[in-house]
Amino acid sequence: MQPRRLIVEWLAQDRGGHLLLLFVLAAAVLVPICNLAVPADSPLHVSTYTVTLLGKYLCFALLAIALDLVWGYCGILSLGHGAFFALGGYAMGMYLMRQIGDRGVYGNADLPDFMVFLDWKELPWYWYGFDEFWFAALMVMVVPGLLAFVFGWLAFRSRVTGVYLSIITQALTYALMLAFFRNEMGFGGNNGLTDFKDILGYNLQSDATRIGLFLASAIALVLGYLLARYVVRSKLGRVVIAIRDAEARARFVGYKVEHYKLWVFVLSAVLAGIAGALYVPQVGIINPSEFSPLNSIELVVWVAIGGRGTLYGAVVGALLVNYAKTYFTGALPEVWLFALGALFVVVTLFLPKGLAGVVTLWRQRRGRRREAPA
Amino acid sequence: MKALDGLRATMRRDRVFDVVNHGRRPVRPGELDTRHGPILYLEEVTVSFDGFKALNDLTLYIDDGELRCIIGPNGAGKTTMMDVITGKTRPDTGTVYFGQTLDLTRMSEHEIAGAGIGRKFQKPTVFPEHSVFENLELAMQADKRVWPTLVARLSGEQGDRIDEVMHTIMLTEHGPTRAAQLSHGQKQWLEIGMLLMQNPRLLLVDEPVAGMTHQEIERTAELLNGLAGKHSVVVVEHDMEFVRSIARTVTVLHEGHVLAEGDMDEVQNHPRVIEVYLGE
Ligand SMILES: Nc1ncnc2c1ncn2[C@@H]1O[C@H](COP(=O)(O)OP(=O)(O)OP(=O)(O)O)[C@@H](O)[C@H]1O
Ligand SMILES: [Mg+2]
Numbered sequence: 001m002q003p004r005r006l007i008v009e010w011l012a013q014d015r016g017g018h019l020l021l022l023f024v025l026a027a028a029v030l031v032p033i034c035n036l037a038v039p040a041d042s043p044l045h046v047s048t049y050t051v052t053l054l055g056k057y058l059c060f061a062l063l064a065i066a067l068d069l070v071w072g073y074c075g076i077l078s079l080g081h082g083a084f085f086a087l088g089g090y091a092m093g094m095y096l097m098r099q100i101g102d103r104g105v106y107g108n109a110d111l112p113d114f115m116v117f118l119d120w121k122e123l124p125w126y127w128y129g130f131d132e133f134w135f136a137a138l139m140v141m142v143v144p145g146l147l148a149f150v151f152g153w154l155a156f157r158s159r160v161t162g163v164y165l166s167i168i169t170q171a172l173t174y175a176l177m178l179a180f181f182r183n184e185m186g187f188g189g190n191n192g193l194t195d196f197k198d199i200l201g202y203n204l205q206s207d208a209t210r211i212g213l214f215l216a217s218a219i220a221l222v223l224g225y226l227l228a229r230y231v232v233r234s235k236l237g238r239v240v241i242a243i244r245d246a247e248a249r250a251r252f253v254g255y256k257v258e259h260y261k262l263w264v265f266v267l268s269a270v271l272a273g274i275a276g277a278l279y280v281p282q283v284g285i286i287n288p289s290e291f292s293p294l295n296s297i298e299l300v301v302w303v304a305i306g307g308r309g310t311l312y313g314a315v316v317g318a319l320l321v322n323y324a325k326t327y328f329t330g331a332l333p334e335v336w337l338f339a340l341g342a343l344f345v346v347v348t349l350f351l352p353k354g355l356a357g358v359v360t361l362w363r364q365r366r367g368r369r370r371e372a373p374a
Numbered sequence: 375m376k377a378l379d380g381l382r383a384t385m386r387r388d389r390v391f392d393v394v395n396h397g398r399r400p401v402r403p404g405e406l407d408t409r410h411g412p413i414l415y416l417e418e419v420t421v422s423f424d425g426f427k428a429l430n431d432l433t434l435y436i437d438d439g440e441l442r443c444i445i446g447p448n449g450a451g452k453t454t455m456m457d458v459i460t461g462k463t464r465p466d467t468g469t470v471y472f473g474q475t476l477d478l479t480r481m482s483e484h485e486i487a488g489a490g491i492g493r494k495f496q497k498p499t500v501f502p503e504h505s506v507f508e509n510l511e512l513a514m515q516a517d518k519r520v521w522p523t524l525v526a527r528l529s530g531e532q533g534d535r536i537d538e539v540m541h542t543i544m545l546t547e548h549g550p551t552r553a554a555q556l557s558h559g560q561k562q563w564l565e566i567g568m569l570l571m572q573n574p575r576l577l578l579v580d581e582p583v584a585g586m587t588h589q590e591i592e593r594t595a596e597l598l599n600g601l602a603g604k605h606s607v608v609v610v611e612h613d614m615e616f617v618r619s620i621a622r623t624v625t626v627l628h629e630g631h632v633l634a635e636g637d638m639d640e641v642q643n644h645p646r647v648i649e650v651y652l653g654e
Contacts, residue, residue, distance in 0.1 A: 231524070234523070234524050234525070234526070235511070235512075235523050235524070235526040236520065236523045236524040236526075238504060238508055238511070238512055239512060239523055241501070241503055241504065242501040242504065242512055245501050245502050245503055246499045246500070246501055246502070248462075248495075248499065249495070249499040249500070249501065250501075250512075251483045251484055251487070252460060252483060252484075252487050252492070252493050253487060253512060253513045253568065253572065254484050254487035254488050254515075254518045254572065255484060255518050255523075256484050256518070256519070256520075257484075259519070259520050260520055263520045
């Protein structure tokens with residue numbers, strides 16, 4: 001019986017992923033049609049506002065996958081993953097700033113508006129290269145990846161784990177927030193980077209560009225999901241879970257635990273950076289509040305609600321909670337934070353494996369019932 | 375450091391023999407050398423926790439291929455000794471050598487594991503969410519660096535080896551079972567199986583029969599007896615009957631120090647041992 005149950009569990013996991021990918025691909029086909037081809041007065045029409053909203057959700061879903069890799073699979077509860085998302089966003093924002101060229105308020109082709117305002121004479125060195133899309137795209141991955149590498153190398157090597165690690169990750173994102181608030185940093189201070197005009201020559205305000213960004217987010221999510229799935233299904237994935245469940249045993253079996261943690265942490269940061277980079281052109285702004293510790297905590301809540309340790313669970317959590325957030329902040333704004341808190345408490349107390357855990361349990365029950373008469 | 379180590383190796387009293395004996399191939403550093411008999415040397419090892427000496431001037435040798443039982447009252451330092459050998463705890467003083475060339479006090483846990491020392495913990499620790507098969511797969515001797523592990527595929531030969539070990543530890547039917555669902559005794563066997571997958575030269579087994587049924591204890595004794603010879607095995611155990619059934623040489627540890635050593639009868643009739651055990 002046990003092997004069969006294991007296989008049922010297995011399929012249940014796979015099935016979740018398949019359904020999810022199907023759903024995303026269907027959205028990727030239908031949303032553009034309903035936005036561009038269906039007339040605005042039809043009930044089937046999807047407004048550009050909604051397209052952008054959906055695109056944002058997809059970015060959050062990718063971010064949730066990134067967190068799930070480190071938390072759900074490797075057991076590292078990062079409370080600062082928003083930092084990698086924000087850094088990816090800033091890298092993209094810098095490119096978009098450079099694309100403004102002389103169309104800014106001050107009409108200065110060499111310097112972004114906020115630098116002119118600060119009376120800076122020349123572009124700081126770390127802005128070099130961001131005129132080029134390929135360079136920015138590279139930095140979207142390199143900057144969060146590098147930070148994760150340095151941070152993880154120090155933390156994992158000194159065997160910081162559990163609550164302590166969570167606290168330092170939180171401190172990391174908080175420190176970055178304070179730093180990015182400062183004008184001298186050269187990232188626009190508390191206003192951040194905004195007033196973007198176009199991306200790769202396409203007007204950011206046009207419906208077609210919005211659809212393009214939505215599609216890019218959908219593709220990134222699908223690819224990110226497949227990559228994460230490949231990783232967790234590989235032997236490396238099994239080692240990572242082993243480290244989560246019995247770190248000392250993994251060490252004595254001969255795995256260099258720090259290296260594995262570091263690898264997953266960096267991969268996760270890179271995915272988070274990509275999510276942030278896709279997010280920024282859709283919302284049209286990136287500012288230090290993206291580093292806010294609260295954002296990172298919300299992200300943990302998405303994954304907890306969806307079900308950590310199942311990739312599709314993380315995605316479902318991100319989509320559902322963000323949809324609920326949009327709804328509540330529109331209808332009953334003062335209720336939202338309480339609702340989120342309550343949801344988190346309920347899930348941790350009663351559904352430790354999140355919604356995905358409920359699905360698995362349900363499938364197991366059904367599987368057993370079907371077995372019983374046989 | 376390398377040179378210093380080399381120098382130290384040649385300065386050791388028991389290595390002078392090598393230099394004199396020209397005909398033999400010198401042992402390269404980093405290679406296990408057991409030509410003088412012992413596979414493990416602990417000499418004058420002391421470990422203290424906040425002034426309390428868990429190991430106190432402990433000296434112990436384990437021969438290659440030997441099955442050694444270590445007994446001693448609670449808190450005697452048995453687990454601490456294993457911690458020292460596997461690199462989990464660093465001794466304050468003393469030397470710990472694996473063969474004649476590998477200084478275990480300078481190696482990290484995974485290096486020690488790689489050099490051929492496997493360990494079963496006092497509390498059975500397997501990977502609960504993985505199946506029996508996967509547990510053995512993860513323990514298998516292989517390139518354990520990150521990138522090779524990402525792309526690793528199980529070869530037929532490796533699969534056979536896993537099946538063989540599953541047979542040895544009597545879990546053949548449980549290949550796909552999640553380890554968390556195994557009985558306590560089966561978990562202990564699985565853990566021993568995981569050690570075997572690493573092809574260790576030396577197995578350290580901490581309380582293998584704790585919580586086992588009588589039948590399981592007998593089968594465990596058979597299992598460990600079958601391993602001696604091919605591997606050196608050090609077993610820590612409280613269960614006297616079990617120790618009697620597997621022991622050739624028994625070492626009694628007390629307050630971090632060797633109290634007596636010999637075969638089971640000698641040890642049981644040793645006055646100090648009787649005093650310590652009955653005095654409790
Ligand atoms: N990390 C530690 N910090 C402080 N004291 C410790 C530590 N580890 C072990 N000790 C102490 O060292 C002594 C030896 O412990 P150890 O676990 O080696 O005993 P043991 O012989 O394995 O006992 P048991 O039969 O109960 O397993 C005990 O008194 C224990 O309390
Ligand atoms: Mg012990």
